[in-house]
Amino acid sequence: MRQNPQTAGRLRPIDLARRHGLSTQAVRNYEAAGILPAAGRTAHDYRTYAPLHAHALAAFLALVPGHGHGTATAIMQAVNRDDPEEAFRIVDESHAQLLEDRRTLQAVERALRDLGPGAAPDDASSPGGMFVGPLAGKLGIRPATLRKWERAGLVTPRRDPRTGYRVYADTDVRDAGLAHQLRRGGYRLEQIAPLIAQVRAAGGLEPLAAALRDWHARLAARGRAMLAGAAELDAYLRHAHDGH
Structure with missing residues (x-):
């Protein structure tokens, strides 16, 4: 120069x-x-x-x-x-990173739309939640996949004190559904974990709408x-x- x-x-x-x-x-x-x-x-x-x-x-x-x-x-x-x-x-x-961030946001929004209002159903196969088999069947995945997601921190089921079986509460069902949609979109577990954490921190899907608006605003500001x-x-x- x-x-x-x-x-x-x-x-x-x-x-x-x-x-x-x-x-x-x-x-x-x-x-x-x-x-x-x-x-x-x-x-x-x-x-x-x-x-x-x-x-x-x-x-x-x-x-x-x-x-x-x-x-x-x-x-x-x-x-x-x-x-x-x-x-x-x-x-x-x-x-390119900004574009990837935009695509990630779009994937999250699609996943949330696909979950719909019934993301955390009231019906359960045990009092207060679902066992691993029914939840896996509901999502069309293997129970081993849910256990893998648990190890990655995507779901946090409790254990039934009598049987020791995993019991997935409504929030776990919601998180598993969101993880399933994002996995179908090609996202890795390490990419999904912070997004699930955002849903939990927001207190559910509805409060997350404000976080998504803020996410859009921040991406626009970066652009x-x-x-x-x-x-x-x-x-x-x-x-x-x-x-x-």
Whole structure:
């Protein structure tokens, strides 16, 4: 990347810091981390920055909300070592992760719709719940599958004190149904476990609607932030290419 920090006007660390409400130490830390290009030095060894550094700092701070601090750092480091292809690859991977997160949300919503209002039925094969056989038959799976899900934390049946048999309460039936739908959608157990935990934390399917709305909002905010970050990164790349 062609650059000459001394040719386009000097900026002090405090000048960069004030624009973004940062400390001068933060600016120095960003330079040390490779987020900013190396600063110029005066005859007395004071750091001097140029408008190019201001563009770099603006790009980094714009990338963070959409991509996260670590990814934004990796993008800027790649650009500053004159490896834009690597920077673009990192950006693409981050966008791909956002798309995967959207697909996960859609899968959860489909699973919840498929469960329907009868997700936690009142009928049971034993007082207060269902045994493993009837529940497995209801879902069209083997009892061994339910036991595997139990080991993964997807369902937490209690034990009948008289027989020692597993008894699945209404919430377990609901969670097993949700897990079954997500498994049919190709999701792994380690992906399903945190989603089941969200359902439990929300207190059921109905309260989860608010969490799903928040999930949508956060994904939309990330998408918008990625667009804003891309604009600032493009501006930085253009200035770096022009040698300003």
